Amino acid sequence: MAASLTLNLSIDFGGSGSKVIYQFGGSQLQYMMLPPGLEEVNLEDFKRYKDLQVWRGDPLPEDDAWLEWKGSIYVVGDFALEFAAQDRIKERKYENALYKTLAIIGIILEKHQVGAKKRKSSSPKIILHLAILLPWNEYNDNERFRKQLELMLKSFKFRGVAWDIALKTFLCRPEGAGLLAIRIKQQGKSWFQESTVLLLMFGHRNTTCLYFEKGIRKVGDSPLLGFSNFLDDVCSRVSGLEREQLARAIFSGLCSSRHKIYRENRTKHPEWENLEAIKSLATARDEQLRASEAKDIARAIIDATPDYWFRVCKWLDSKIPFLPDEVIVGGGAAVFLEPELEEYFNCEASKAYNAPNRREGERPQQYQGRNFSAHSDLVWLSDVQTQIEGIFQFGYNSRCNQLLSFRLLDAFGMMDQLKETVKEVVQNAQQQEGT
Numbered sequence: 136m137a138a139s140l141t142l143n144l145s146i147d148f149g150g151s152g153s154k155v156i157y158q159f160g161g162s163q164l165q166y167m168m169l170p171p172g173l174e175e176v177n178l179e180d181f182k183r184y185k186d187l188q189v190w191r192g193d194p195l196p197e198d199d200a201w202l203e204w205k206g207s208i209y210v211v212g213d214f215a216l217e218f219a220a221q222d223r224i225k226e227r228k229y230e231n232a233l234y235k236t237l238a239i240i241g242i243i244l245e246k247h248q249v250g251a252k253k254r255k256s257s258s259p260k261i262i263l264h265l266a267i268l269l270p271w272n273e274y275n276d277n278e279r280f281r282k283q284l285e286l287m288l289k290s291f292k293f294r295g296v297a298w299d300i301a302l303k304t305f306l307c308r309p310e311g312a313g314l315l316a317i318r319i320k321q322q323g324k325s326w327f328q329e330s331t332v333l334l335l336m337f338g339h340r341n342t343t344c345l346y347f348e349k350g351i352r353k354v355g356d357s358p359l360l361g362f363s364n365f366l367d368d369v370c371s372r373v374s375g376l377e378r379e380q381l382a383r384a385i386f387s388g389l390c391s392s393r394h395k396i397y398r399e400n401r402t403k404h405p406e407w408e409n410l411e412a413i414k415s416l417a418t419a420r421d422e423q424l425r426a427s428e429a430k431d432i433a434r435a436i437i438d439a440t441p442d443y444w445f446r447v448c449k450w451l452d453s454k455i456p457f458l459p460d461e462v463i464v465g466g467g468a469a470v471f472l473e474p475e476l477e478e479y480f481n482c483e484a485s486k487a488y489n490a491p492n493r494r495e496g497e498r499p500q501q502y503q504g505r506n507f508s509a510h511s512d513l514v515w516l517s518d519v520q521t522q523i524e525g526i527f528q529f530g531y532n533s534r535c536n537q538l539l540s541f542r543l544l545d546a547f548g549m550m551d552q553l554k555e556t557v558k559e560v561v562q563n564a565q566q567q568e569g570t
Contacts, residue, residue, distance in 0.1 A: 172215030241293025313548025
């Protein structure tokens with residue numbers, strides 16, 4: 136009888152890339168970041184491309200990710216850039232997520248050297264427990280995703296290899312559900328049932344708002360109002376910039392300027408013009424021209440910020456009926472909008488006698504109302520970020536690691552839910568066998 140191997144897999148599909156946390160065969164948790172590229176390629180064109188490659192070396196599976204399904208090739212991640220990949224950020228997530236899920240599974244199985252499916256000899260059976268996140272406005276696609284995935288698992292090939300994979304558990308929740316699950320686990324179900332809680336996710340593609348009163352969801356929305364809109368606006372004001380290039384520079388700048396951002400009672404934006412990450416976007420050979428370009432880029436960021444926030448603010452005004460007790464914040468773009476969020480929810484670092492001291496370069500651990508008026512506390516789940524950094528042994532640049540661990544929070548929370556669900560299913564099965 137063939138052996139079976141278990142894969143617990145949690146995926147947060149995002150416009151800036153897929154955040155993945157997985158556990159294979161009872162080993163420790165591991166993470167993966169897969170770039171967002173995806174492109175369908177005709178089989179003949181793909182073979183022609185491969186034939187023309189004199190020698191590509193020996194890339195890792197995640198850097199050479201492609202799969203075959205129904206006679207077509209789908210290239211995923213950075214490999215898609217070799218095939219003039221289209222910008223798919225406006226497309227519905229679930230269909231593209233299918234191919235990305237298969238690629239992620241293939242990458243994991245190849246990295247763990249799992250044997251291929253064979254007809255005449257035993258090969259390991261992969262038991263898949265999967266958790267995914269979809270935007271609230273696309274959550275109804277989850278059952279269509281599950282049925283199609285079960286079909287595709289039977290016959291897809293990753294880099295020419297097929298495996299025997301069975302989807303045993305499927306858990307789908309709206310984006311942000313992982314963060315909410317973490318917070319409820321911290322505070323208890325009774326806290327959730329007695330409070331007004333707002334969940335805000337600021338992603339690359341979507342922004343998500345889920346508003347709860349006494350444990351009941353009252354509002355849910357996830358329009359295409361993500362950070363890519365801001366990036367496109369900046370790029371339209373300055374020639375020669377690309378969206379992903381600009382995003383990397385902005386978040387690198389936030390990392391390097393943390394001691395100026397988190398210094399006073401109220402978080403503020405960095406001085407973009409003085410940041411090396413922004414200066415590096417200038418391409419002119421002449422020093423004066425390069426300085427002028429950098430200044431224009433910084434000015435474009437400054438000018439585009441209130442325009443983008445105006446749209447976000449108008450949307451929030453239409454969705455939030457009352458000032459909540461607590462705002463759980465997620466998504467990488469939330470870090471960029473932190474000054475605006477503090478102002479909108481009327482909060483600043485607490486000066487109370489018993490409040491934790493705010494250390495320079497770190498986010499407030501406790502908030503108070505501005506001018507001592509009503510406010511909402513922002514919850515960034517910093518303690519769980521620290522836990523993630525420890526599990527995955529991130530390096531020493533704590534601020535940059537926080538950006539990575541912050542982006543992994545939703546998938547991390549969903550992994551916890553997935554493992555609890557699998558545990559309950561196993562226990563119920565054992566109880567039924569015992570009766």
